[in-house]
Amino acid sequence: MHISLRAGEKIYINGAVLCADRKVSLELLNDATFLLEAHVMKVEDANTPLRQLYFIVQIMLMNPTDTATANEMFQNSIQRTIEVAENVTLLAGLKAVKNLVDTNRVFEALKAIRMLFPIEGKILAGGRVTSPTQAA
Missing domain, CATH: 1.10.167 (Regulator of G-protein Signalling 4; domain 2)
Structure with a gap:
């Protein structure tokens, strides 16, 4: 699964909070539970x-x-x-x-x-x- 984040945007993955310092694309290669900041x-x-x-x-x-x-x-x-x-x-x-x-x-x-x-x-x-x- 590909996820694109803007600078400063957060994503919550398996209980961890990640914050992008610049525009970034992530690819999740296994099963992970995540929530985008916009849905929090x-x-x-x-x-x-x-x-x-x-x-x-x-x-x-x-x-x-x-x-x-x-x-x-x-x-x-x-x-x-x-x-x-x-x-x-x-x-x-x-x-x-x-x-x-x-x-x-x-x-x-x-x-x-x-x-x-x-x-x-x-x-x-x-x-x-x-x-x-x-x-x-």
């Missing part, structure tokens, strides 16, 4: 239930040697969120995220959570989100 959420941005969930999963990805506490937080958070979710699409997405984390596919779980942000945004804004079965 700051703690102050974790201000909704899904963003908090994202932050927890992000911790699991960025610190793979110590995930027990983060996994416990994730399991509690996802369960509470599933219990209150009324939107069918959101509920299905949350269950998929739980399955991804439970099968140690943390990076895919982050992507799946990001895909749910627009649904959560509409719900929090008081807008009605139509599920695919309701739209038909």
Whole structure:
């Protein structure tokens, strides 16, 4: 996998933080868990239930040697969120995220959570989100 970084950009690989001092291209030759700086959420941005969930999963990805506490937080958070979710699409997405984390596919779980942000945004804004079965 080829990754290009700009000067000053960070990448998190298997728990290590790397910072490029100039424009650089990296080639990862084996399986590695990584997160680009652009996808890293700051703690102050974790201000909704899904963003908090994202932050927890992000911790699991960025610190793979110590995930027990983060996994416990994730399991509690996802369960509470599933219990209150009324939107069918959101509920299905949350269950998929739980399955991804439970099968140690943390990076895919982050992507799946990001895909749910627009649904959560509409719900929090008081807008009605139509599920695919309701739209038909």
